[in-house]
Amino acid sequence: MPLSDDELERYARHLVLRQIGGPGQARIRAAKVLVIGAGGLGSPVALYLAAAGVGTIGLVDDDTVSLSNLQRQILYRTADVGRSKVAAGAEALAALNPGTVVEAHPVRLTADNAATLFAAYDIIADGSDNFATRFLVNDTAFALGKTLVSAAVTEFDGQLATWKAHDGISPCYRCLFGGPPPPGTVGNCSETGVLGAAAGVMGSLQALEVLKEITGAGQGLAGRLLLYDALSARFRTISVPRDPGCSLHT
Ligand SMILES: [Zn+2]
Structure with a gap:
């Protein structure tokens, strides 16, 4: 289906990019991306993917919005405090781009539901805040042959990588980290703190790498780890x- 007049105007700044253009925009519209964790990373990821015209975005998070989230979780407004993150997030994304279908999954990702959730999507964007989930996401994405773009941020430091070991050449998250660290040895952001804008940098980069995987533009991050020291x-x-x-x- 060709791009509509509305789409030609909305995505005009993509369409003039040689590496995106009409074919790239059509691939973006056809793409289905699952965002794990609608928090400090998932917020900019989901906002930029919706703004870019990704056809289907899934949000997985079982949490509600709290006042202390708003310092970095830019998907939400003060009036959203107390609401389900995926419900408030789906509303914000629909307001930004009515052309994007947002699928809200108000559940905690577990070994029992991960494969079923992932199956309906092409690319997984992990912005979760704990190692157990990160390893589960890595292993499930590999088993289903899905490309995984994964970001992490603590205090003033960020990490970003693309994992696609199913191609038979690239590494996976376990190739780098082995297994989860012993419980209690590494804090999460509620204990260590995080500068909101640093999460914004990493989430924006994560959205960008997802769009590169969708369109094939440039050189992806498979086999490389990007480190940011804010x-x-x-x-x-x-x-x-x-x-x-x-x-x-x-
Ligand atoms: Zn591996």
Whole structure:
């Protein structure tokens, strides 16, 4: 289906980009992206993907909006405090772009529901806040052959990577980290703090890498880990090799 007049106007700044253009915009419209965690990372991810015209966005989060979320979770307004995050988030995304279908999943991601949830999407964007979920997302995405774009942020530091070990060449999250750290050895952001705008940087980069995976523009982050140090205003990118001893694949 060709782009409508409304779409031609809405996405005019994409359409003039040689690496996106009409075919890229059509791929964006056809894409289905599942966002795990509608928080400090998931907020900018979902907003930018909806603004970009991603056809279907799934939001997975079982939490409600609290006042202390608003410092970084830009999907929400003060009046949303107490509401379901995915319900308030779906409303905000629909207001931004009525052309995007938003599927709200007010559940906690578990080993029992992950495969069923992932199956309906092409790309997974993980912005969850704990290691158990990150490993579950990695393993499920690999099992289903879905590309995973994963971001993390603590205090003033961010990490971003694209995992697609199902291609037989690239590494997965376990190739880098092995298994979850022992409980209690690593704090989450409610204990360590996070600068809201640093989460915004990482979530924006995450949305951008999702759009690159959808359109094929540029060089993706598979096999590399991008590190951001907000305090020194420095980015660096390191190579991540595929581990032949990885417990997930050979
Ligand atoms: Zn691996």
